[in-house]
Amino acid sequence: MSAWKENGAKRIFQMAAGMAVVAVFMICGFLFANGLPAIHEIGWLNFLFGQVWRPGAEQFGIFPMIVGTGVVTLGALVVGAPVGVLCAVFLVYYCPKQLQAPMKAIVNLMAGIPSVVYGFFGLVVLIPLLRHWTQTSGMSVLAAAILLGIMIVPTIISVSETALHAVPQTVYEGALALGATKDRAVFFTVLPAAGSGIFCAIVLGLGRAVGETMAVMMVAGNQAVLPNGLLGGVRTLTSNIAMEMGYAADLHRQALIGTAVVLFGMILAMNALMAWVKRRIAS
Known part of the structure; x- marks a missing residue:
């Protein structure tokens, strides 16, 4: 049986x-x-x-959206990766025990918040702040990067925390025994030992940043032009598909599917590059 x-x-x-x-x-x-x-x-x-996206004239150039996707994703990593890794270090080595459970609950809650809620937060809080500070519309590359950075933080924290826990305790204790301070033991011994796992955390955050649609669409300005700086409007590949697929037909619809093919290829290329870098780090 x-x-x-x-x-x-x-x-x-x-x-x-x-x-x-x-x-x-x-x-x-x-x-x-x-x-x-x-x-x-x-x-x-x-x-x-091509730098012109004008479906009515059958001009389908997606280069501005490729650049926009790359810039927003890179900005999100700059915002989210350091915060996520440092928060994971805090949870594992510095957080008082009575605060660990509430902190982890907050991280899990952030991971479960729908994208549209993050988008509303961006519209109600982030955009007015940027509008006040920069004297622009506020809808920009910077707004999208900050919002995406916040969104990928829970993923990076969770995976980085697991990677730090996977490092044998003897590594940390050995560094202390050799005379290192706690900070040096954590940042110069444990973090390098967990580098491969932390790199995986950043890759997972990158995947979410590239594929995010709704929140970016609500704060980025959605201008199908090359971004003219952090305060300029931008449209990503995913936003372009979501905005126009509902009414697209014939060649326009097929061009949007072609945009998805390019996005798919970009993600495959990034994953291949990240896998190669991970192997180099491991070796």
């Missing part, structure tokens, strides 16, 4: 894994079958490096 249960469980796991693989291939097939012909019709150079 136990062997029958074991075989049944094995089959269930195999089916679940197979369904996941099939789903990925179906998504890829849909994107490539509908997006690549449109990119070919528009022209690869015109599509990837």
Whole structure:
């Protein structure tokens, strides 16, 4: 009976894994079958490096949105990665025990807040502050980067905390035994030892930042032009798809699917680069 249960469980796991693989291939097939012909019709150079997105005139250049996606994502990492890693260090090595449970609950709550709620926070709090300080509309690259940075902090904290806990306690204690202060033991011994796991945390945060749509769409200004600085408006690839797919037709719709193909390729390229860097760090 136990062997029958074991075989049944094995089959269930195999089916679940197979369904996941099939789903990925179906998504890829849909994107490539509908997006690549449109990119070919528009022209690869015109599509990837064109600077005008005007569907009414059948001009589909997504270069400003590629740049916008990259700039906003990089800004989010600059804001969120240091905060997330330092918060994880605080939780593991500096936080009083009576505060650890409430702090972790707050982190988990932040991770579960819907994107649209973050977007409303940006509209009601962040945009008016930036408008007052910069004398601009407030909807800008800076607003999107700050908001995305806040959104990826819980992910980076959770994974970084796990990575820090995975470092053997003997590493920390050995550094103290050799005369290092607590701060030096943490930042010069434990953090480098957890570097691979912390890097994975940053990669996961990067993935959320690249794929985020609603919150960015609410605070970025959504101007399909090259960003002219941190205070200029910007439109990301995901925002472009979400804004126009509802009424797009024919070549316009296919161009939006082509935009999804480019976004998919960007994410694959970033994951490959991050995997290579992770191997270099591990070696």
